[in-house]
Amino acid sequence: MLAVWALASLVFLLSRWGPPSDESLGLSNAADLNVGTPAAPSARRQMRREALLRQGLAAPLFYFSRVADGSGARPVRWHWNGRRNQYHRWLGAVLRGNLGTSFRNGRPVAGRLGAALACTVPLTGAAAALALAIALALAAGLARRPWWRRPALALLAALQALPLFVLATGLLLLLANPDALNWFPTYDQADAGNGPAPLGFYLALPLLCLVLSALPELTLQLEAALAHELRAGYAVTARAKGLSIKQLIRSHALRNALLPVLPLIADLLPALVAGAVVVEVVFSLPGMGRLLAEAAAARDYPVLVGGVLLVGAARLLALLLADAGARWLDPRVL
């Protein structure tokens, strides 16, 4: 709880450090030749002041500020601003459950995040579950040292070496291209009114992409842990007692091998909420990653801070779950 608060406060303060640009205040660019009569420089300064005032950005940022004094022995001094500051107002609003409204369109942040989550969570959730299942199966298979182990490991490393956007664009150009294989539709074809089932179909390609990107690290780490376990004393004993390697993996080794991989699995949860910018941009999905990236680019701080709060909370939850999972897998862990 404390960590989430510290995190959100930090992002809030960091993101509002500099003066806001004209674009983030919804003002036109002064350095373009606009149609209409150009505003005089004094009018533009006035305009900026009014926009700041209307959006509540004219107040000081925090309870105290550091003022460069210039003269005297002390180069800086601290100025107490009282409770009329942006941070106090923001914190009060957040405690009342109000994340504020977006700078760009005045919509409540909570609604904006909710809409984006509705698109992101089915996709990332399915991807996480699928990646985990495939990784478990694949690692168990690899641990038996079949002939295809080496090529499979090389392939996984290659997948890891490929940047996500290359993978995504490659899949798009290969599998949803009228000039190549036009097997999958993309989300721009999705029209509202379709049920969830067709929607799932539109998400097939992004899903594949996310699974492929999450797979290498999970599988390789799990495989390494399994190999480590199979060399342990108890495994050798069990094998000597005539347990087949399949049984050994399934009933003993896998449980122990999961333990060091738990942080990786737990990391899937915050990723679930944070979305995947690259995949969402390439496949034009209106998801969380894109929302946050565009908010950061446009300096839309309320949306950004709301998103960070959400992701931070998910990450802490994931950490707690990982610890609980570790205790469940190995009761000796305190």
Added chain:
Amino acid sequence: MRTPLLISLLAALLASCSEHSVAPNQPVRILWAHDPENLDPLVLPNPNASDANNLLHLSLLQVDYSTQRHAPALADSLPRVRLSGDSLTLITYRLRPAATWDDGRPVLARDVDATLKLMQGPGLPNEDARAQFSFIREFRPDPTDPRRFTLVCQGQAPEFAQASGDFFILPEASFDPQGSLRAYRLAALVDRPATAPPDSVLAAVARRYNQADPGQHPERISGCGPYTLARWEKDHRLQFRRKPHWWADALRPAPFVLRAQPRQLDFVVIPNEANATLALRRGTVDVYPQVPVREFRRLQASAAARQQLAFYTSLSYDVVTAGFNTRRPALADRLTRQALSLLFDAHALLRATQQGMGQRTVGLVRPTDARNYADSLPLLSYNTGRAAALLRRAGWHRLGTEPTAGWARPGPGSAPQRLALLVRYRAGETAFETIGLQFRAAAARLGIAVELRPTETGSFTPALHAGDFDLYIRLLKGNPFIFNFAPILHSRAVGEGNLTGFGTPASDRLIEAVAAAASPVLKARLLRKFQVMMREEMPLVPLFFRPNCLVANRRLSHLYPGGLKPGYAAAAITWVTPAVAAAP
């Protein structure tokens, strides 16, 4: 084994779905790279929001894309302009008698009055509009005609005729049903200081308008334009439906600006270029405006795409410009600036970054504007030898004989000046990066150290405003209507739009004269003089005008592609007859 079968079945199903025949009433689907975010007619934060509002609302005057000029839209003719004394302009409009709001009430002068006051009222997101239209001081209704009115404008400028009609007229009944704003004088609102005590009437109007939330629910302040917003899925799709009975349908002959052909206009948001091109090829999108040149050329090269798509290019009004920070002592003299401008290989850069489209220029006037373009000036040519000679004339000398030796000259004090440049451009802009790399390589040949500093979008403008650069590379957006360079080159605009910090008494006088020139002949003469002066002073190096590329389905006609944004006339587009379109 079952999965591939399933996939191929679904693919076959999908393929059969996409080959439906075209009807003239079929929606026209246009591609956007970004969601418009906010459709409030007072805010208009981005070009997409402006284009969307053009479908929902009407202004007195609107751009006619067939002639690229302003034409009367809600006004029944171009306004009558009279000068009064030497500081006022009186502009008289008359609204079209046929114009009505959706509920059948006529559009009257008092709606214009209320809109103007809304644009100046406190507590509303209207800062931009406020600054832009503060030259309109007074609204004078005509006592004999409820549709005729006169706008009294402060100052005298030729652009007032167009600028005074370039805002969306909103229905008074939707935000001020009691007509409470009529009691206020426009000038009083324009001059109202931000610190004035709150006024309950104005606050009530602002509250009513803000509660309607027109940024997200444009239908609540419904305009007299031809379309309504039927659906808006954020970051995905906007759907505009043609009003079945629109007042302008009865006008004969129908003016171009009041043409609204498609029954439905869909805007599909696709941020990724590769996916956008695929959507066009797949036929899920019909119009792709402002196509990146690379994608344009790639599509043009494909035979299958050529069968399906039509390609249009025109010259835009956006000029890629490098600008010097003339406040820096090393760049304060024009000879140094002239020397450095010779290090840009504009010819090769145009060919490389715009794939041969676009056009080089000598100044900020478009080369196709035969009347105003200074065709007597030669284009700048890349010449490192001449650049070095110019630098020597400017008092610089090499600090050694080795190729990396820099340049210096005695400064006004005891400290010598060194020639080293910090180049800023927006991060992620490939074309600008190529320009920067070329400039850097050319400068390195002379031993001038150049540091490239791509700057993230949000910090770019503040950095330029703060003067934290030696040279910038950016896109200067222009338009065909107004030649007023005061916001970017007048010494009064230093610290605001004049990023170079340039300004001499002579240039200020000339810029003012260009803006005030009433007759086209005088304007052309002054503009040519201005271009010659800018070439001489060289605060900016205009490299080339960018092309505006448009790709659309072959079966669409009446797109009116042009250099003016958005580069097509959405409401005029029609499908060609099904008989022709039936051919595969």
Added chain:
Amino acid sequence: MRKPERFSLAGGGRALAWAWLGLITALAILAPLLSLPYPPAQPDLAHLAAPPLVAGSAHWLGTDPQGRDVLAELVFGARTAVGLSLAAAILAAALGALLGGAAGFWRNSGLHLPLPAVVGLLGVAWWALALPWADAGLALSTSALAISFLLRERGNLYLPVPLDAAVLGSTALLGAVPRLVLVVALAGTLTLSPAGLLAVLVLTAWPGPARLVRAEMLRVKAQPFVAAARALGLPAGRVWWRQALPHACQPLRTAFPLSLAGLLALESTLSFLGIGLPPEVPSWGRLLGSARLEPTAWWLVAGPGGALLLTIIALQYLARAHR
């Protein structure tokens, strides 16, 4: 029981892996001495995104969308790969192992600091930040020193350090702050020197290894041999360093080679946002990133992607062969 030729094959593999890493390092050091057909960071405006091995052009591996020679960028990019990415991966793994290992070993109550020392540090921080009454900070730390001196016979008061909570909290913090926010915060205020860039990379990359090592440490700590070592009366720090940490670093063998790919991607994202390497410094990450502009230009991915893949496999091979 392995057959001898199998063994020699493994040895050959190891030699190959070392050879590849050696080649990369040699390229990094000797790049300026090689005579390549084109220098790096020079746009050839006549050949933009030209495919490799085209007749009449000396761009053997093609050019990128800016017209830079891919071969030159690859060779000079090895410098950045070794000097920045590899260095960042090593530092991040080391930092992560130390912090994660310590957090997993001592948890929240295992490590104690003397109270006066805490107060003294706080006082110094107070003074350094020039908070109001800065001299009060100095007075505080002096008095803390004095108290600790006075109390040294009677045994100090100790404060438990919530090490685990601190490490977990900061990993959560670094993981949740989107990179873009970091950029927003950094871009406006400073430009990154190479060392600063390395610091940013390490700062964003250490939480991964830290969590892995911490999780493994929780398990290792419960193993009998650690308990035995402590029962022998060895100091906790020694047990941690000698016995527990080497075992807890097991997962890093797999994670370390893989983290290289992530760091290259991060480095190219930072460049794309304008706070990474300056555009004239060649790097594999930038080369991979330029495929964004020219999705059909396979040669932009093949070169740096292949080099990265071989590096990952070589590192993996060595990590696996070592145990």
